[in-house]
Every structure is written in C-alpha cells, then in structure tokens.
Amino acid sequence: MEPPPKPQSALFQVYLRLRPPPAPNSLYPTLTTSERFVTVEESNEGAPTHITLNPPNDNRRRAVEKFGFTQVFEEEASQLDIFHGTGVIPLVEGVLAANGGDGRDGLLATLGVTGSGKSHTILGSRSQRGLTQLALDLLFRSISNNILDPSTTYSLHASVAASDPSEAQVLSSQGFLDIIYGDQSCASRATSRAATPMRGESIPPTPRRPMPRSAPTPASPSIEDITLPSDPATDYAVVISMYEVYNDRIYDLLTPSPRTPSVKEPRRRPLLFKPTEASPERKLVAGLRKVICASAREALMVLEAGLHERRVAGTGSNSVSSRSHGFFCVEVKKRSRNARGETGQWRGSALTIVDLAGSERARDARTQGATLAEAGKINESLMYLGQCLQMQSELGNSTKPNLVPYRQCKLTELLFSNSFPSTSSGSSHAPRPQRATMIVAADPVGDFNATSQILRYSALAREITVPRIPSITASVFGGPPPRSTSGNSGSYQGQQGHDERATMERAAMEIARLSEEMDMLRAEVVAEREGREEAEARLVSAEERAMEIEAVVREEMWGEMEERFETELKRWKARWEEEKERGGEHLDRKVEVLVRGLGMEGEGKENHEGMEELEEENRALRAMVIRLQREVGGGSPTKRTGEPRDVLGHLGTQTSPVKGRVRKLGGRKWDFAAGEEGDEI
Numbered sequence: 034m035e036p037p038p039k040p041q042s043a044l045f046q047v048y049l050r051l052r053p054p055p056a057p058n059s060l061y062p063t064l065t066t067s068e069r070f071v072t073v074e075e076s077n078e079g080a081p082t083h084i085t086l087n088p089p090n091d092n093r094r095r096a097v098e099k100f101g102f103t104q105v106f107e108e109e110a111s112q113l114d115i116f117h118g119t120g121v122i123p124l125v126e127g128v129l130a131a132n133g134g135d136g137r138d139g140l141l142a143t144l145g146v147t148g149s150g151k152s153h154t155i156l157g158s159r160s161q162r163g164l165t166q167l168a169l170d171l172l173f174r175s176i177s178n179n180i181l182d183p184s185t186t187y188s189l190h191a192s193v194a195a196s197d198p199s200e201a202q203v204l205s206s207q208g209f210l211d212i213i214y215g216d217q218s219c220a221s222r223a224t225s226r227a228a229t230p231m232r233g234e235s236i237p238p239t240p241r242r243p244m245p246r247s248a249p250t251p252a253s254p255s256i257e258d259i260t261l262p263s264d265p266a267t268d269y270a271v272v273i274s275m276y277e278v279y280n281d282r283i284y285d286l287l288t289p290s291p292r293t294p295s296v297k298e299p300r301r302r303p304l305l306f307k308p309t310e311a312s313p314e315r316k317l318v319a320g321l322r323k324v325i326c327a328s329a330r331e332a333l334m335v336l337e338a339g340l341h342e343r344r345v346a347g348t349g350s351n352s353v354s355s356r357s358h359g360f361f362c363v364e365v366k367k368r369s370r371n372a373r374g375e376t377g378q379w380r381g382s383a384l385t386i387v388d389l390a391g392s393e394r395a396r397d398a399r400t401q402g403a404t405l406a407e408a409g410k411i412n413e414s415l416m417y418l419g420q421c422l423q424m425q426s427e428l429g430n431s432t433k434p435n436l437v438p439y440r441q442c443k444l445t446e447l448l449f450s451n452s453f454p455s456t457s458s459g460s461s462h463a464p465r466p467q468r469a470t471m472i473v474a475a476d477p478v479g480d481f482n483a484t485s486q487i488l489r490y491s492a493l494a495r496e497i498t499v500p501r502i503p504s505i506t507a508s509v510f511g512g513p514p515p516r517s518t519s520g521n522s523g524s525y526q527g528q529q530g531h532d533e534r535a536t537m538e539r540a541a542m543e544i545a546r547l548s549e550e551m552d553m554l555r556a557e558v559v560a561e562r563e564g565r566e567e568a569e570a571r572l573v574s575a576e577e578r579a580m581e582i583e584a585v586v587r588e589e590m591w592g593e594m595e596e597r598f599e600t601e602l603k604r605w606k607a608r609w610e611e612e613k614e615r616g617g618e619h620l621d622r623k624v625e626v627l628v629r630g631l632g633m634e635g636e637g638k639e640n641h642e643g644m645e646e647l648e649e650e651n652r653a654l655r656a657m658v659i660r661l662q663r664e665v666g667g668g669s670p671t672k673r674t675g676e677p678r679d680v681l682g683h684l685g686t687q688t689s690p691v692k693g694r695v696r697k698l699g700g701r702k703w704d705f706a707a708g709e710e711g712d713e714i
C-alpha cells in the first residue's frame with residue numbers, strides 16, 4: 034500500500050484519533066474486542082499510520098479496507114498528545130511570524146461522525162481544554178507584551194477597520210460582548226462598563242435576549258511551559274470572526290439574526306466568498322462582523338457567542354448544528370513600530386479552526402424528513418473534500434491548484450483556496466500557502482457504515498481487499514474421498530466416480546464463476562447507486578448555484594437599472610430646468626409683446642378718440658357754417674343768391690384750410706368759443 038504523502042508535500046496533514054469507549058454503565062455495557070472494527074497496524078518506523086477496517090460479521094459480504102493517515106492516535110492519547118502530535122504549535126508559530134513578514138495562514142479542521150469526539154478534541158470538555166483553547170492560550174500569552182487592547186488604545190479600532198480588506202464590520206470586544214451577553218457580562222466582568230462604541234464604531238441594534246453564560250473554562254491541561262517567540266518591534270492585534278457553511282452558503286455567526294416572537298425563522302443573509310476591492314487576487318468572505326480581542330478570555334467568549342448562534346440558527350431551521358460546517362477564524366494582525374513611535378500598515382495572517390459536519394447527518398436527514406438538498410449538500414461537500422484530499426496524495430510534490438478540484442463547492446473553496454502559492458508573480462507581499470491539519474475522529478466501536486464513509490472521504494491512502502467466498506470446488510475436493518461400498522464394482526465404479534467428480538467440479542466451477550459475476554454485478558449496482566446519488570446531489574447544487582447566480586445577476590441588473598434611472602432622472606431634470614428657463618424667457622417675450630401691443634392699442638384708441646373729436650368738431654363747424662349762412666342770408670339780400678352755396682361748397686369741397694386747422698387742433702381739447710367763431714374762420 035502507498036504510504037501517505039510526506040509532510041512537506043501534502044496540502045493537508047490528516048490525523049486519525051480513535052476515541053476511547055465510554056465508561057461501562059447501564060447504557061453502554063462493556064464491549065468485547067470483537068465488536069471493535071478498527072485495527073491499528075503496527076509500524077516499524079515509530080507512530081502508527083495505518084488502520085484496517087474489518088466489516089462486522091453479518092450476512093453481507095463486504096470488502097476489508099485499509100486506510101493510511103499522517104499519524105494514527107489510539108484511544109489512550111490525551112489532549113496534550115494531540116496538541117503536540119498534530120502540529121498545532123507550528124500552526125500558531127506560523128501565524129505569529131516572529132522573524133518578521135506577514136506569517137503563514139494555518140488551518141485546523143476536525144471531521145467525524147456524531148459522538149466520535151470532534152468537540153472533545155477541538156473544544157474540550159468540562160475538565161479538559163480542547164485544541165482551540167490551547168491554541169488561543171499559547172497565542173495570546175506569546176504576544177502578551179505587544180498586543181494592543183481596543184479599550185485602551187483608542188485609535189486601534191479605526192486603524193484595524195481601515196486596513197481590513199474584507200468589507201467587514203469591525204467591533205471592539207467590549208462593544209460586541211456587551212450586546213451579546215447583556216447585563217450578565219457587566220455583572221461578571223470586572224472591567225465591564227456600558228457599551229461604549231469605539232470611534233467610528235456603530236453597532237446596529239439586534240433585538241435578542243442576552244445569551245446565557247456557560248461554566249468557566251477549565252485550566253487543564255496546562256501549557257504554561259510553552260511560549261512562542263513573537264516579533265519584538267511590532268504591535269499585534271487579534272481579530273476574531275466566525276461563520277458557517279450551510280447548504281453551500283456562508284452565514285455570519287457573530288451577527289445574530291434578529292429573533293422576535295413574531296419572527297420564528299428569520300431569513301439570514303448569505304455572504305459571498307469573493308475577491309474584494311482591497312484584495313483583488315485573493316478571495317475572502319466579505320461582509321463578516323469581526324471582533325478585536327485583547328485576551329484569550331475575550332476570544333473564548335466570542336467563540337461561545339458564535340457557537341450559541343450556530344445552535345440557535347440550526348434549531349430555528351429545524352436542523353441540528355452539525356449539519357453545517359463551522360469556521361472560527363483568528364486573524365493575527367501585525368504592524369511595525371519604530372523608536373519614534375511611528376507605525377506601519379496592519380498586515381498579518383490567520384488561524385482558522387473548522388468543525389466539519391458528519392456525513393451520517395445526510396442519512397438521518399432523509400429519514401427525518403429534512404430536504405434532500407440539505408442532505409445532498411453535506412454528502413456532496415464531503416465527497417468533494419475527499420476528492421481533493423485524494424488528489425493531493427496523487428499529485429505528490431506538485432502543488433498545481435488546477436489539478437485539485439477545490440472550486441466545486443464552498444467548503445473546499447474555503448479550505449483549499451489558500452493552499453497554493455499566489456499566482457501574482459513579482460508581488461513582494463504574496464502570501465505563502467497555508468499549513469493545514471485535519472483531525473479525523475472515529476469511534477472504533479460506533480456506527481460502522483458512517484465511520485467507514487468518513488474514513489473513505491478523509492484518508493490519504495486507501496486499499497481495498499475483496500474477500501473471496503470459500504471456493505465450492507475446494508470444499509468439494511476438500512471433503513473425504515468417496516468411499517467404495519464394494520470391492521467388485523472396481524473400475525466401473527471408479528470410472529463412474531471419476532465422471533461424477535468431473536461433473537461436480539464443472540458445476541462447482543460454474544457456481545464460483547456465477548458467484549463472482551454476481552459480486553461484480555452487486556458492486557456495479559452499488560457504484561451506479563452512488564453515481565446516481567452524486568448526480569442528484571450535483572443537480573441540486575447546480576440548481577442552487579443557478580438560483581444564486583440569478584440572484585446576483587438580478588442584483589447587478591437592479592443596480593445598473595437604478596444607476597441608469599438616476600442618470601436619466603438627472604438628465605431629465607436638467608432638460609426640465611432648461612425648458613423652464615426657455616419657457617420663462619418665451620413668456621417674458623410674450624408679455625413684452627403683449628405690453629407693447631397694449632401700448633399700441635392705447636395709442637390707437639387715442640387716435641380713434643381724436644378722430645371722433647375731429648368729426649364732432651367737423652359737425653359743429655358745419656352746423657356753425659349753416660347757421661352763419663342763414664344769418665348772412667337773412668342780413669344782406671345781395672349776397673343771399675350765390676354766396677351761401679359758395680360758402681357751403683367751399684366748406685364741402687375745400688375743407689383743407691379747416692381740415693388743416695382741425696388736424697392741427699386734433700390732439701387738444703376743443704374749446705372753441707362761440708364769440709370767437711367768426712374771427713377764427
């Protein structure tokens with residue numbers, strides 16, 4: 034069997050931890066060794082690396098499988114053995130980067146069936162600390178002289194928030210914990226004070242009840258004797274975030290979904306794993322809430338809040354917590370500081386601790402009526418994880434990312450995207466590939482099928498031996514030779530016996546052949562069934578992805594439409610203003626014309642009135658002329674014949690002198706006095 038890949042070349046180191054049987058009690062009676070289906074292979078070169086999985090002795094004939102890991106820890110291994118043996122210390126060391134530089138990302142994941150000891154390994158128990166507590170203890174103690182506290186360094190929050198490339202909402206631990214733990218934290222924390230947001234920190238109100246506090250964490254096992262070197266001329270800040278992958282979607286665990294009596298199952302907003310403006314080449318979970326912590330205690334309280342949200346969210350959607358893959362991320366940020374107190378940019382790396390869902394959930398989910406999508410997603414993501422892990426062992430020393438199919442789902446993307454050297458050549462700050470460790474927890478007397486499935490997904494090497502059924506031929510020939518009943522029957526009986534034996538042999542051969550054929554067909558059926566299940570799961574995932582893409586496209590189009598609408602609105606408003614101005618001018622001109630028109634009308638009216646006055650004057654003159662003629666005719670008979678006619682004719686035809694006169698008087702008020710009439714004429 035192929036040995037597991039060498040530590041230097043593997044993307045993931047995969048360790049197997051076997052949990053001890055529970056102490057015998059009425060529920061769990063003492064188990065006999067025959068019920069143990071895992072056998073640890075002895076190794077001549079130190080710690081064991083292989084196990085054999087022996088199927089139980091039931092009616093189904095199953096293959097014996099052998100699995101290879103980086104190292105196998107047997108039942109008696111303690112928490113401290115796991116802490117030292119699985120390379121947690123180098124992971125923390127890489128993140129601290131004592132010798133300058135940005136450090137190296139670390140990833141620690143646990144995988145296993147429910148009850149196999151994942152939580153015990155990663156989070157510990159009431160009396161024993163887990164790897165998370167131990168790693169946080171080591172990390173915070175190692176940088177205790179250089180770590181900045183957001184409650185005393187007021188500029189810390191703003192500078193960390195400004196340097197964060199993941200569009201995160203950064204909070205101080207104090208602000209976050211006061212929201213989550215409410216008054217209880219105030220009572221229990223000596224340094225607690227009212228929730229005073231740091232400068233630039235705005236905390237949206239989240240209606241929820243304060244989370245109940247759990248028991249204090251144990252101090253055992255102690256690692257006081259271990260301290261790692263840190264960068265001396267450096268400020269450190271530790272930023273915690275937590276999220277889960279559920280149904281191939283990412284949800285923030287530090288932004289609790291608002292829970293009110295009216296909203297039983299609030300819709301959670303999925304986050305994107307994408308390149309951001311500040312990180313164009315490296316994908317990040319964008320939009321998380323991140324909390325700056327100054328001590329391991331604060332970090333553990335944040336962890337507790339996230340675990341609580343994971344439980345609450347799981348219950349709300351009628352599921353259980355281990356149907357999701359949980360991520361706890363500890364970012365260690367560093368910035369250089371010179372003798373004059375001038376500081377550089379925040380940079381750094383992260384340690385991510387992952388609790389993976391067990392595949393048996395899928396099976397249970399089906400029987401419990403949960404959606405096929407949910408069940409399929411767990412199986413699918415673990416299947417892709419298995420493909421990636423197996424591919425890494427086939428690749429050997431090659432670390433070409435394209436050959437590892439990690440982009441097939443969110444889980445493998447999140448786990449593997451930092452595993453490869455950066456493609457941006459020439460960048461002096463290109464991050465180094467992460468160091469990753471997977472601890473597979475298994476109960477050697479637990480559920481055989483679920484355990485074997487997990488081991489198949491996670492092992493670095495695998496060998497299958499299909500046991501052959503005991504040959505019928507062998508049993509036929511293995512039996513005692515037929516005894517002759519009579520010595521006379523001699524050669525005939527011998528011949529007959531030989532023929533029968535040959536027939537029997539052929540029949541046995543045929544039976545064995547058919548039996549093998551049946552085995553092959555059975556294996557084919559199993560493979561076909563698995564293929565169909567995978568295809569179904571992929572279909573569901575494709576549908577989900579299509580919906581997701583549709584949502585993104587919709588959002589983009591909506592954004593574009595809004596943008597266009599805004600532009601059109603602005604254009605329309607500008608046109609409107611222009612038109613309004615033009616209309617105003619036009620109106621002004623019209624008014625002017627009207628006013629001018631009215632002015633002219635006034636003048637015309639005046640003229641008209643003048644004409645009337647003239648006509649009136651004319652009429653008066655005529656009357657006066659007639660009167661004068663009469664008077665002249667009455668006073669001098671000589672002139673009575675011809676003269677008046679002349680005068681009339683003169684007035685009638687030659688009015689020019691009068692007219693001229695009249696015209697000259699046109700503009701004045703007529704005050705022609707009767708006594709002066711004769712003189713005037």
Ligand SMILES: Nc1ncnc2c1ncn2[C@@H]1O[C@H](COP(=O)(O)OP(=O)(O)OP(=O)(O)O)[C@@H](O)[C@H]1O
Binds near residue numbers: 145148
């Ligand atoms: N190595 C161990 N030593 C002692 N007790 C253990 C060990 N591993 C597991 N146990 C105990 O077994 C029980 C189940 O373990 P644990 O809760 O860690 O399982 P799990 O895989 O996390 O399950 P789940 O997925 O349901 O959370 C616990 O009571 C735990 O204390």
